Every structure is written in structure tokens, then in C-alpha cells.
Amino acid sequence: MSAVAERRASDQTAAPRGRIDLHRVAKTYGQGRLAKTVMEDCSLTIEPGRLNVVIGPSGCGKSTLLRLIAGFDQPDAGAVTADGSPVRGPASDRLMVFQESALFDWMTVYENVAFALRAAGRGSRDIAPLAKDVLERVGLAAFKEKYPGQLSGGMQRRVELARALINDPAVMLLDEPFRGLDAMTRGLMQEYFLRLYADNPRTVVFVTTEIDEAILIADRLIILSNVPARVRWLVEIDLPRPRTVATLYEDDRANDIKREAIEVLHEEAMKSFRGAFRERASKEAVTAGSK
16 A cells, blocks of 8 residues: 555544535626626535535636635635635645646755755655655655756656655645646546556646536536636536547547537637637727717
8 A cells, every 4th residue: 555545544433525616606807897796606515525526617626716715815704614624825735736847946846845844844754755645646756866856847747746646635726737738647637546546546726628528527517608707518528438539539528528528618618718808899999989
């Protein structure tokens, strides 16, 4: 059993960690004429240990949802709770992997992975087996002395995952973690991620813009509406695991889900397009009237 898995097994008698609740949440950025309400009256329950994938139109509030769960932002109305407690700020039980690399360029792979545990005061004897284990699980044990700049994009993403996993969070939040990777590397990263999840299930909220990726990964698919964001559509991805892209193409249920999801996404994208057109026309009218 891996070192991280042993830590989780030792806590099996405790209540499952990782339940997230949003109750009628609203969030606005900016003030006055520049104010933009990104989320309004949004309610959602995320059960412990499930792999949730969030998808929606561009700019609909997907990243805002993650930031509210992580505690980086606070709602203007409503409540966000983790295991029944209000989310008032970031915490080690809710960790986020960002779109852009957040690795420290001046640290080796090993030092990057061990950083959070060192910052928490853990000693080298405690850290070493955990770091060794997690680097082996992401296939980077042989690269522990390399620096981020010496790694490919896919390898850097694996270091990011390892750095999150070593902390054994109850909730992992991933904001388009494979964005910008070529198709082959992205496919390999999906396989790595699903293997890691199978070894150590936990609550995951994974944001993507790729519907095929969403269906491949998810236990449950969450589609957000156009801004202000609400939950537009929820569907259980009741397909057997392990899954591959090839098998999904041949699965009638997967294709049905994909068709329905594309229809919903198209409806919301058109709302976004029409809203942007009306906003531009309104601004032009105001400008013309002031002349």
C-alpha cells in the first residue's frame, strides 16, 4: 500500500470527507458601471469521493465556482460549506491545480512536491517516503532532481498533480489542467489522472471545455448556464470504468449524453452571444446619445 493510501486507510472509521454545498450563491466582480454578476442563485451539492466535471460556455463562471470552493473568493450572497463548515478561506483539505503552471522554477521536482509539507513544518524523514511514493505514482521518480524548465508540458502537469496529492486533500479542484497540451499528451494525461483517481478516490471538481474529456472522466457532469451562472444541467455518467476514448465512441449511452450536452451547451452559448451583442448595442447607443 502506498504511503498516501496508508494515511487515508488509517482514517476509514471517520465520516467521509469532501462534501461541498453551495446554497443560493451569488458573486459580482467590480463596482458601479463596471460591475459584472458572474454567479447568481447558484445551488449545488457535491458528494464525497465523486469525480465531478464542470463545463459551460466561455466566461460563464467555471473558474469562479472553483475559487469559491477553494476559498480564494467569498460569495456576496448565499453560502459555501465544506463538510458542513463555512468556507472562509483557503485550507489544506481543498487544493487547486491552476490552468497555468504554479511550479517554482528555482526548485527541483522533488523540492516542488515537498514544498507544502516543509512549509507546514514536516521533517525530511516524514516527507521522503511520501514524496517518493507520489513521484512514482505519476511516473516521475527518475526526474526528481530536474527543474521545471527541463520538463515537457505534460510532465510539469504531473508535478502539479503530485504536489497536490502529497497533501492528501479531501477535495481536489482542477481548472482546465490539461489546457494547451497537444492531443496525444492530453490523452496520456487523462489516463494518468484516471489511474491516480482509481488508486485514491477523493472529491474532485474538474473544469474543462472539452465534452469528450468530460464524459471520459466524470462520475457526474455539471453544465453551467450563461452568466450569471447557475446549474443548467446535471447528468450521471453511468458508464463502466475503466474508460477509453475509443470505447466511448462505440457506446450508445456515451453518444446520447454527448448529444444532449452539446444541445444544452449550444443553447447557453447562443444566450452568451446574444447578450454580448445587446450589451455592445446598448453601449453604442449611450455613446451616440452623449454626443
